[in-house]
Amino acid sequence: MNLVTDPNAHIQTVKRTTPQYIKSDSLKSSSATNEYFSDYASEVASQKSDASKASYETPPSRISTPLVQHNPIDSEMTLPSRPGAIQPAPLNIRHNQNIGAQTTVRMLSSFDEMSPPTPGVDDTPYIRFAIEQLTRDEDVIGRGRDSTFPAPNVPLPAPRPPVEPGFDDSPQARTPSPPPPTPPPQPVSPRPPSRAPSDIGPQEVMIPVDLSKDLRMRLGYVPLPLRLPILGLYFFLCLLMIAALIFSLVYAGTNHALFDYDGNTTPRYFVFQYLPQLVGILLILWLFVIEAAVYRSLPYYCMGPGRRNRWALQNMRVLPANYLLPDFTFFRNSELLLGVTFLIFWMTSFTIPLLACVFQTQWITDDGPARFRWTTVRGVGWTLLALYILLGLGLLYCAFRFRRRNSNLLWDPCSLADLICLFQRSNVGSDFEQSEISPQPNGQIPPRNLRLGFFTTSERPEVFHGVGEEYAPVKNLSFPPEKPKAIHPSNELGDIEAQRHSYGSAFSRNIHSPFVRYRWTPWFLRDSFVLAWIVAAVLLVIAFLVVSFVKKAVQDGFRPLLPSLTDSSGFSPANFLYSFLPAFLGMVLFLAWQPIDMYYRAVQPFRNLSQPAGATAGDSLLLSYPAYGHVRVIIRALINRDYKVAYITFIALLSLSIPVLAGGVFTAVFFSSDNQVRIVASMPGYIALCVLVTIYAFSYLFIWPTRKRYLPHNIDTIAALLSWLYASPLLGDVALQNIGTKVELVKRLTGSPATPTSLTGDAEVDEKSGRPRRAVRRLAQDTGMRYAFGIFVGRDGKEHLGIDRLQRPGSREMLVVPTSH
Incomplete structure (x- = not known):
């Protein structure tokens, strides 16, 4: 007999020329599938005799029990077998190092080779083991259950207690085993362990600050x-x-x-x-x-x-x-x-x-x-x-x-940059997870009792201004970055596929989908409606001009078809009808154009951000056309070369003259030559009205929005706008923190240097070094720093759809989805 020690498996095997069966006091059993051992039987055996303790390991369950004997080297356990349909396998003997006597066990090829039951030994554990193994096989192939995930409203199983070292906590083997010998040290590459958010430490909580006189005087902007x-x-x-x-x-x-x-x-x-x-x-x-x-x-x-x-x-x-x-x-x-x-x-x-x-x-x-x-x-x-x-x-x-x-405002919140300042330290960012692709993001965000004002946190003494939920934990999206793993050429495809499915394949597909990116525009600017407005406007203006000038119907006057006599209160049915009705129709035209104008004003920053080369902060983050009056919008749009916005707003302003002229152009006049009253028009005013109505009608040809003005969802609420900012690294930019005035915000975004100090007057402290920051370098230059709307890598290390810098140092350029217009 030759004794061979395997240092890798830490077991001893005995080779014999002929199969032998050695009976010991240990309690062992073969499974119904001839290849599993009962955990329960192993535990009973370990309790009966310390001399016969052995560490048995059961291999993981399989979909079906193999009928062919595996290589004995791959077998976890062996039992004695006798000749039968299957050839006997070589011995695979495990030897307990703590026992001097050699205990061998040989794998059985069938139940017929098993020795008769030992008198006084209960067979119930073996039967239970066989039933358990059959049930586990059914679970693996899915016959024993409908789903691998717990059903809704069903409590999850309680977590198991921590397992001490040296124990295998798998369902197949829970018997104690001696700890393996310490392997020789091997050179490893240093890598900081990644920590889950729950392991970082106590949660940081937003705490409202009792306002002192100085802080209170900073608030109250109207x-x-x-x-x-x-x-x-x-x-x-x-x-x-x-x-x-x-x-x-x-x-x-x-x-x-x-x-x-x-x-x-x-x-x-x-x-x-x-x-x-x-x-x-x-x-x-x-x-x-x-x-x-x-x-x-x-x-x-x-x-x-x-x-x-x-x-x-x-x-x-x-x-x-x-x-x-x-x-x-x-x-x-x-x-x-x-x-x-x-x-x-x-x-x-x-x-x-x-x-x-x-x-x-x-x-x-x-x-x-x-x-x-x-x-x-x-x-x-x-x-x-x-x-x-x-x-x-x-x-x-x-x-x-x-x-x-x-x-509790510091300035007028009318642009995307204002949202960044108000929500960069908010604790509601996690509520917006994957809301950037939702068709109705407003219904996805849960209600919260939010406060606008000064805050501090339980972990940092710094006082800042923003929006947050009082005494609620700060749920940051940023996690400690992990060093990228080395990708071998053979595993490159698999790593790419794993990364693709790591954050939800449906979400990943949607943020890259042109259908989602160009899904939303107001109902009145969809293709079918725009076409209807154009056809209706052109046909009506042609009919209006024909009726007005054919046979000089307006210039010579027409019968009022209503009493024209004015009573003692000054009311004349004919005069009232031909003044009120034209002015009312003109007012409808004027009001119908205002939503079109407001849409083009509000969506212009996103249109500029959707350019392949992005846009400067002045043309995007700081743009606030909806807050301006009509005249100011026209002037600013011309300066910024947003010519379509300038034209749409000009028509909105020009159309106010339609109800003004239409309401006063007609009047009832008595003609003594034929002794009758006719409604006539003041021709200078009527000609001007015809020109304005024609310009207004043909302006519908220019309201067709291009794809760059289409968005994944609406932009009419704060939640809808934040859905494209909640994961943006812009919320973590140091140079956009602790801003006290709108003038300072504009300077930071347009390139003016500034020294960040906290609102309490203390110098801002760097989180890594713990030293005060001397100054913040320029954040943006109108000729350099550019921003875009597209796919970026967010603060959580995952891809998102929204607004960020077009390119950051050390990262790839944002993926701005190309358009055909």
């Missing part, structure tokens, strides 16, 4: 259109309109109208027929700016010291929508009074057609010679008076709701 002096000036103009209406109503009722009628092309005609609605629509343009400020500020006011709203990020719009149809979202967001205010603002649009017909001509016979005189329509005048009083009350509520004490 956007310029909502400041008390600006709202006071607008309220004063409303009072002037109210005073003018009251004077006209009182004076016309006591002095036989106002002025004599002197024709339809005179300055007096312009004052009574064009000027009222022109002043009214300028007030509406100003009101649009106030509404836009309310929309973008309200979510942050709902995070301030006043009442909180848990749905501020998801349900509160940041883009105006109170144009052609009223916006009722304020009622759904528990802003009842503000909802009533915006309903009044929407009703203010009716002041334009009412102002167009508030002054009419009246035949006066009891004040000198009979003649036509301009008078005030009493019913229309009192209606306008009520609307302007309601408008003034709405302005007062806005001044009260958006007063300084309710604001």
Whole structure:
């Protein structure tokens, strides 16, 4: 007998020329499949005799039991066998090093070779083992269960206690085994161990800071259109309109109208027929700016010291929508009074057609010679008076709701760069996981009681300004980076496939999908609707021109088909219809263009970011067209060479003249030659109206958005915008932290050097070295640093779709999905 020691397996094997069977006191059994041993039997054997202790290991279960004997070298255990259908296998003997006697065990090829049952030994453990092994085989091939994942609402199994060294905790072998000898040291490459977020230590919690006098004075910013002096000036103009209406109503009722009628092309005609609605629509343009400020500020006011709203990020719009149809979202967001205010603002649009017909001509016979005189329509005048009083009350509520004490803002949040500053240290970033490709990201974000103000954390003493949930853990997306593993050529394909499926194959496919990237645009700018608008606009303008000039129908006048006689209150059915109806239709055209204009303003930063070469910060992150008035947008867009935005906004401004001219161009005139009343048009005004309507109609040919203006989802809420920023490394840029003013933000993004100091006045400390930072190098240059919208590697080391620098040092350039336009 030759004794051979295998240092790798740490066992001893005995080679014999002929198979032998040695019976020992150890309790062992073969399985129903002739190749497994019972864990339970091993435990019983270990308890019965210390001299017969051996470490048995059961190989993992297989889908089906093999019928052919494996190589004895690969066998984990052996039992004695006798001649049969299968040839006997060579001996594979394990020897316990702690026992002097040699105990050998030979593998059985069938049950017939097993020795008779030992008297006094219970066979129940063997039977249980056989049943267990059969059940495990069924589990492996899937016959014994429906799914490998726990069903919903089913509690997961409790974790097993930690296993001491030297024990195999696999289901097949749980018997103690002696620890293997220490292998000789081998050279290994140093690699820092990666830690899961839960192993880093105690969780960092955001803690609100009790505001001192100095910190409190920094807060309280109110956007310029909502400041008390600006709202006071607008309220004063409303009072002037109210005073003018009251004077006209009182004076016309006591002095036989106002002025004599002197024709339809005179300055007096312009004052009574064009000027009222022109002043009214300028007030509406100003009101649009106030509404836009309310929309973008309200979510942050709902995070301030006043009442909180848990749905501020998801349900509160940041883009105006109170144009052609009223916006009722304020009622759904528990802003009842503000909802009533915006309903009044929407009703203010009716002041334009009412102002167009508030002054009419009246035949006066009891004040000198009979003649036509301009008078005030009493019913229309009192209606306008009520609307302007309601408008003034709405302005007062806005001044009260958006007063300084309710604001925790540092500046007006109107651009993407402002969002980066407000949410760069927020603890809600994990809520936006994979929301960049969701068609409805607002419904994916859970409600949270967010606060806007100064915070500190339980791990860092630094005070910063931002948005977060009080006393909630900071759930950062950034993890300690791991060094890349060496990729062998033979495993390169497998590593690529593993990386592809590591973060969800569906999400990876979607962020690279052109369908997802170019999925969303407003319903009124989809291809079918744009085509319908173009056809309808062109056909209507052609019909309008034909009816107007064929046979001089407008110039010579036409029958009113309604009574034209003006009663004592100044009301004439014919004059009212041909003033109110054209102005109302013109107002519909004017309001219908405003959502188109607002869309092009809001999406322009993303269009610039979608360029293959990206865009500078001034053309993207700092761009805030929705916050400007029409004239300012036109000027800024021309300077920035955003010519399409400039043209769309110019048409939005030009279209206000359509209701102004349409409401005053027609009037009823008595023709003594044929003793009848006809409706005639003031031809200078009518020609100008025809030109403007033609330009307006053919402008629909230019509203077709290119693919660069298509986005994965809407952009009307903070949550929708944050879905493209939550994983961006921009939120971790040191140079964008601790910014106190908007001027400083613009300087940081456009290249001006700045020294970062905390809001408490202390120098900012570097996290790695623990030393104060002296200065932050320039973050961007308009001629160098560029940003893009595409696929980037986020702070968590995974690919995301959103906004980041076009290229960062040491990383590849962002993948900006190419477009065909």
